[in-house]
Amino acid sequence: MGHVLVIESWVGSMSRLLPRAIREGGHEFTFLTRDLHHYLRAAPADGGPHPLLAARNLITADTNDMDALLPLVERLHAVLGFDGVVSSCDYYLPAVARVAERLGLPGPAAGAVENACRKDRTRRVLTEAGVPGPRFAHCADTEEALTAAREIGYPLVVKPADLCAGMLVRQVDDESELERACRALADFPVNARGRQRAPVILLEELLTGPEVSVETVSFDGATHVIGVTDKSIGGAPAFIETGHMFPADLGPEQTRAAADTAVAAVAALGLDHVVCHTEVKLTPAGPRLIEVNPRPAGNRITELVRHVTGVDLAAACVDVALGRTPDLTVRPTGVRSAAIAFLLPTDGGILTGVEGADQVRGGPGVVELTLAEPGRVVRPATSNNEYLGHVMTADTEGPGARALAERLIARLRPAYELCSAEQAAAVNA
Secondary structure, three states, rough: OOOEEOOOOOOOHHHHHHHHHHHHHOOOOEEEOOOOOOHHHHOOOOOOOOHHHHOEEEEOOOOOOHEEEEEEEEHHHHHOOOOHHHHHHHOHHHHHHHHHHOOOOOOOOHHHHHHHHHHHHHHHHHHHHOOOOOOOEEOOHHHHHHHHHHHHHEEEEEEEOOOOOOOOOOOEOOOOHHHHHHHHHHHHEEEOOOEEOOOOOOEOOOOOOOEEEEEEEEEEEEEEEEEEEEEEOOOOOOEEEEEEEEEOOOOHHHHHHHHHHHHHHHHHHHOOOEEEEEEEEEEEEEEEEEEEEEEOOOOOOHHHHHHHHOOHHHHHHHHHOOOOOOOOOOOOOOOOEEEEEEEOOOOOEEEEEOOOHHHHHHOOEEEEEOOOOOOEEEEEOOOOOOOOOOEEEOOOOOOOOHHHHHHHHHHOOOEOOOOOOOOOOOOOO
């Protein structure tokens, strides 16, 4: 039995899948966080505690202060004896890697994780290694961005270097839109976990073509491709993920090209002992690398993979963190494709319910239906953080899961009532 140190987490599905994988592997875990209330507020709808709070030990400390965190975990390690360290939250992946190095535990090199978690550094490393990506520039301020944009050409994509879930990623078509996007980045100097952001504006050429992600597991110097997931995008000028299907409905040549690009990117960054979720655009000129995320995929993509292949990527994440060989054996599940479609708010107000749920729940091919509780104050979606729920489907015959999920999500209609100015201000804060 191993003892895993979990440092922070997202409060979405991976915050439940990771504790489950730890327990099912016969291990125990200690949870280290700067704010227990963040997870208490995310308790399941059934009234039970959040699974992270079922840890053997709950410890609070400033996880944003590496100078204090490293000596603290050394003292904890001397008493509790950790065998591995993990997180599902992108903002703490570099800290996890540095803790693993400090304690002599398995894990990817800290420098490699830091480069992967900073989109500007990823671009530089991959360009030097010859991994194809968009034309880009990283800029210190609006003036630099305006100059660089004239060279790249409009339309282009503006990104923060160190945020997640599509936050503040925008397509811009001219200088005035670029200036507004740069102001939005400047107005968000601290991320949702209280960490100061890097003041870097990343500009990228707008790529066309299908977008996919490649799910991989790396250990002992080799990267293993589990499969390729497709992605639906909406919400222009934002880039909101509206759904996914595994496996992507691609021909063998495109599947292989996407996988090869992801493996090359993981190798160029020097990542090992890690599960990666790598995003690739399949352009008319060939695959182009978007970003490498050194953690299991979110948005329940890991569950899509598990339904089709039997491979549990959350369990693989725990195994490689413990220095163990993960079980990546593909097993027959009877499912040929699995998909998820997300319900997005199109209006602002207080959610009073979701019409059509009774017709969707329990229907043929439905694996999951999860909906936000009434009473939530919502606004029109601008990132992947504002979903009102999802439907997950499975097809035992072929690649039909995505079409089924999209038909079903179209039957769900959120209903709202007007909210006060104070409530609207709170959700926009």
